[in-house]
Amino acid sequence: MNYEKLAVWQRAVGLSADIYTETKHLNDFGFRDQLTRSGLSVPSNIAEGMTRSSHKEKIRFLDIS
Template sequence: MNFEKLDVWKRATRLSCEIYRVTAELRDFGFRDQLTRSGLSVPSNIAEGMTRTSSKEKIRFLEIARSSMAEARTQIYIGAEIGYLPIDVTKAWLQETREISAMLSGLIASLNR
């Protein structure tokens, strides 16, 4: 399966790009680095996993992507709480992370069948 055709990969890639753009001016480099890394990990692990030959390996990388999405969601909550992220961005990103996680869970379930 070509990962570039997967909606979940496209959405995760767009979110990662948004995270980079919105946090580009953030002076807390540690926080910015952690959030951009977790966001970047999601589409990267989807791509890596979907190029593996066995379903077991695909699932392993998709589970890593889903875990990274949970990590990013946690950091988004924290970023909002400490005033680093605007409320409208926070709400949109939290919704997007939930939807991407659900899409990953669906893909994992389909590979388990």
């Protein structure tokens, strides 16, 4: 299955982009970095999980995301 067609992945990518946009003016760089990295981890884990060959590994990555 192509993860890019998943509605949850599309929403997570949109949220990640929104986080980058809304935090670009924050002066607390550590906080901004933590927010943007955590926002990007959701679609990244979905994508990685969908590329795994075993069902168990896919579920693990989806659970992490």
